[in-house]
Amino acid sequence: MRQLITFIRKEFLHVFRDRKSLLMLFGLPIAQIVLFGFALSNEIKNSRIAIVDYSKDATTTRLISKIAASDYFDFQRSLAGADQLQAAFKKGDIKMAVIFPANFGDDLMHTGKATMQVIADASDPNQATTITNYLSQIVTDYNAELAKDAGQPMQINPETQMMYNPELRGAPNFVPGVMALVLMLVCTMMTSVAIVKEKELGTMEILLVSPFKPVYIIIAKLAPNLLISVLNLFIILLLSWLFLDLPVKGSLLLLVTCSILFILTSLSIGLLLSINAQTQQAAMMGSLMGMMLPTMLLTGFLFPIENMPLALQILSNLVPSRWYFIIVKRVMLKGLGITAIWREMLILTSMCVLLFTISLRKFKIRLQ
Amino acid sequence: MRTLIFLLEKEFRQILRNRQILSTLLIAPLIQLILLPLAADYSVKNISLAVVDNDHSPFSQRLINKITASGHFRLTGYAPSYPEALKMVEQDKADIALQIPIHFERDLVRENNKQLYVAINAIEGTKANLGGAYLASIIRNYNDDIRLRWQSTTPSTSPQIEAVSTNWYNPLLNFKLYMVPAILVVLVTVMAALQSALNIVHEKESGTIEQINVTPIKKHIFILGKMIPFLALGIILFTLGLVVGWIFYGIVPIGSLLVLYASLIVYLFAMLGLGLLLATYSATQQQSMSLAFFFINIFNMMSGVFTAVDSMPGWAQAIVSTFPPSHFIKIMRMVVLKGSSFSDITWPLTAMALIGLFLNTWAVLNYRKTS
C-alpha cells in the first residue's frame, strides 16, 4: 500500500510540475464550456432577408415592417429586382428573399386574395424550414389581424409552455453536452499519452521490473488525471451556476458520483488506447482523430439520436458520453434523483468495469 | 532551394513509412466521413407526444389523428391528467405534452375562442422550436378545417394573404448535402492542425531539431519543409473526401473545383501556420496536443458546422470571424451547393489568407534556431 502511495505521489509530481500543461488541463476545458454556454444555441435568429417589392403599397409596407421588427430576421435590404437574387444568395448575403408582385395591396382588397413569393436558401435545410415557418407565422398573424377586422371566426389558441428552458437558451443543451464531450476526450487523451510517454522514455521497463503489481502502475497513472478532471468538473459546475444561470437542481453528490464514474470510464478507454500505441504521437492522433467526431455526433447533444439510422443508434449505445449526457440533463437540469438514472448508472458502471478489466489483462500480456 | 528538396524527401519518407500515422490520417477520417453524416439529421420526426384528452370526442380524436398523421410526431401514450403528462416529459418518455380540455368543441363554437395546453421539453432547442412550430402549424390547419366546416354556408370574406414558398439550391432539403462538406472540413482541420503541432514538437523532444538548428538550413526553408508534406496530405485527404462524398452521398460540387482547391490551399496554409505556432510555444508533445485540442474543439463547435453563426451574440461572431475554419466551411457550402465563384467568396477567402499570413509570420518569427 505504501508503495502505491509513493508511486501516486510521483505521478502527481510529474503532472503538477509541468506548469504549462497544468494551465492547459484546467484552463482549456473551462474556457470552452463558458464560451460555448454563451455563444451556442440551436436557435435560428438574425437570418438575413431581402425584399423585392414591386408593389410598394400600404399593405406591403406594413408587412415589411413586421418582418423587420422580428428577432428572427435581419432585414438586409430591398432589392430592385428579382434578377439580383441569385447573386445575393451566391454571395451568402441573404438566406431568404420575399417578393411582392405588382398591385399586391390592390389584389388583396379587390379579389380577397394576394400571393407573395418566399424563396429560401435551402443549403441549410434546417434553417430554411425554420425561417420559412417563422415567415409563415408572421403572414398568418397578419391574416388574423385582417380577419379580426372582418369578424371573428372560431379561434383555437394553443398556450405553449417551454419547460426547463423557457428562454430557449443554448446553454442547457450545450453545457451538459460539451461537459460530456470534453471530459471524455481530455481524459482519454491525457491517459493514453501519459502511459505511452513512459514507454517511449524507457522508464516503463524499470517499473515493470520492479515488484510493483501492474494494476498499481495503472492506478497510479490514472490518479492525477482523475483528480484534475474532478476539479475541472467542480469549476465548470460553479461557473455554469454563476455565469450561465445553470444551477445543479438535483443532488450534487449524485452528480459528482456519476461524474467520477464517467471519468473513470474515459480513463479506461485512454488506457486501452495506450496499449497499442507505440509513440505519443500515435496515441494522441488515434484518440483525437478516432474519437472526436464520433463522440460529438453520437453523444446526442448535437443531433437527436432517435433520428439516426438504426445502426448508428446501436453504435451510440457504446459511447459512454451518451449515457453521461442523459444523467447530467436529468440530475442537473431537471433535478431528478437516482430512481430516474439508475439504468444509465448501471450501464456506465459495467462499461467502466469491463474496459478496466480488459485493459489490465492486455497490459499484463504486454509484459510477457 | 536544393536544401528544401532534401528536406521534403526526408519528410515524405518518414511519413510514408509510418503505417500507424498514415492510417490515422487517411483511413480513419474517411471512414468517419462515410458513417457520421448519417447521424447528422435535424429533421423533425419521431417527436414523442403525450396526450391528455379530456374531451373524448370525435373532435379531439380528429385533432390527434391529424397530428400523428403528419409523420413528425409519435403518440407515446395517453395520460389521465396534465400533471401526469408533464411527468412523462420529465422522465424523457415524451418530448411534448398536449392537453385538450373538456368540452373543447362545444366551447369553441359557443365562445369563439378556446385554449389548448402544450408543454415542450425545451432543453434541446431545435426539437423544441421545430416541434412547437410544426404542432402550431398543424393546429392552425385544423382550425381552418373547423372554420370551413362550420361556416360552409357563409364563406369567409376576410382577405387572406397566401405565401408560396420555394426552396433554392437544395430543393429536396437533403441535410447530408449541407453536412458532408462541413464534416470533411472538420476532419481535414483535425488532421492538419494536429500533424503540424505534433511533428515539430516530436523533433524537439527527440533532439533531431538541434541537429537541424546547427546546419545552415534557413528558418523559413525548414518550416516550408515541414509544411509542404502536410499540405500534400491535406490535399490528398480532401480529394479522397470529395470522392467519398460523391460515391456515398451523390454529392457533386456545383461550383468549380479550381475555386475549391484554391480555397483549400489557403485554408491549409492558415491551419498549418496555427499548428506551427502552437509548436513553437510547446516544449512537450502533451502541451502541443492540449493546445491543439483546445483550438480544434472550439473551431468544431463554433465555426457554424452544427449551429448557425448568425444566431450568436455579436461578440461571439466577431471571435468566430478570426477562425479560419468558419470561413472555409462557408466557402465549401457555398461552392458545393450554390456554385459560388471567386467573386462571391472574396471576403472569406481574403480573411483566411490574412489570418494565415499572420499566423505563419508569427510562427517563423517565433521559431529560433538560436536561443
Place this chain on the structure above:
Amino acid sequence: MPPVISTNQLTKRFGQFVAANALTFEVDKGEIFGFLGANGAGKTTAMRMLCGLSTPSDGKATVAGFDVYTQTEKIKQNIGYMSQKFSLYDDLTVTENIRFYAGIYGMNTKAIKTKTNELLQELQLEKEAKTLVKALPLGWKQKLAFSVAIVHDPDIVFLDEPTGGVDPVTRRQFWDLIYAASDKGVTVFVTTHYMDEAEYCNRVSIMVDGVIAALDSPANLKHQFSVANMEDVFYELARNAKRKAD
C-alpha cells in the same frame, strides 16, 4: 595560421546562474581539443555558444573566423555537430540519413554518391546500407553519427559527449575515427566526462563550476599535478574547487 576557435571572456548567464564564466582559450587547426568537466560544469553550454545555438551573454568568440554573435549562419556552414542524442533519424536507413545531411550541406548528387560509398566502406556498414537506423546497435549508431557530422568536410567538428553508453573497445574504435579526421586536417572539439578519453586529445581544458580551471596537454597536466593519469588531475582540480567553496 590563425586559430580556428578563439574565445575571449566568453560568458553565458541564465538569470542569476552563470553557466559559463569568462572562458578564454584558442584551438588550432587539426587539433583534437578535449573539453572536460563534470556533469553540469558548463561544457555543453560553452559548446552550444560556439556552434551558434546559443547567444553568449558576454565576451567575444570566433569560430572558423566568423563571429558567434553576428555570423552564426556562416559558422554553421563550416562546422559539423554530433549531439548527445546522436540525432540521426531512426526511421530512415543508413544511406538515407547520409544522403539527407550531405544534401542539406549543399553537396551535389555525384559527390553524395561517392561520399556515401566511402563512408559505408570505412565504417564497414555496406551490408547495413538499407537498414533503418533504429535497428543498429548503439556503437554503430555513434560511428555513423560521427561520419554524418563530417560528411561535408567541415573545418571543425563539435562532438558533445559522443561515446556515452558503449563499451571501452567500441569507444576506442570511435576515437580511431576521430584520429582519422584529425589527420585530414579537421579540428575536433569534443566534450566528455570520461577522463580516460582525455589522454587521446592534443590538449585538454577542464571546466569546474563554469570556469576553465586548467588548459594544457595531458602530459603537461599530469606533470603539473604530479599524478599518473587524467582522472587524478581532475580529482585534484575538483578538490580545489570544493576547498574554495569552504
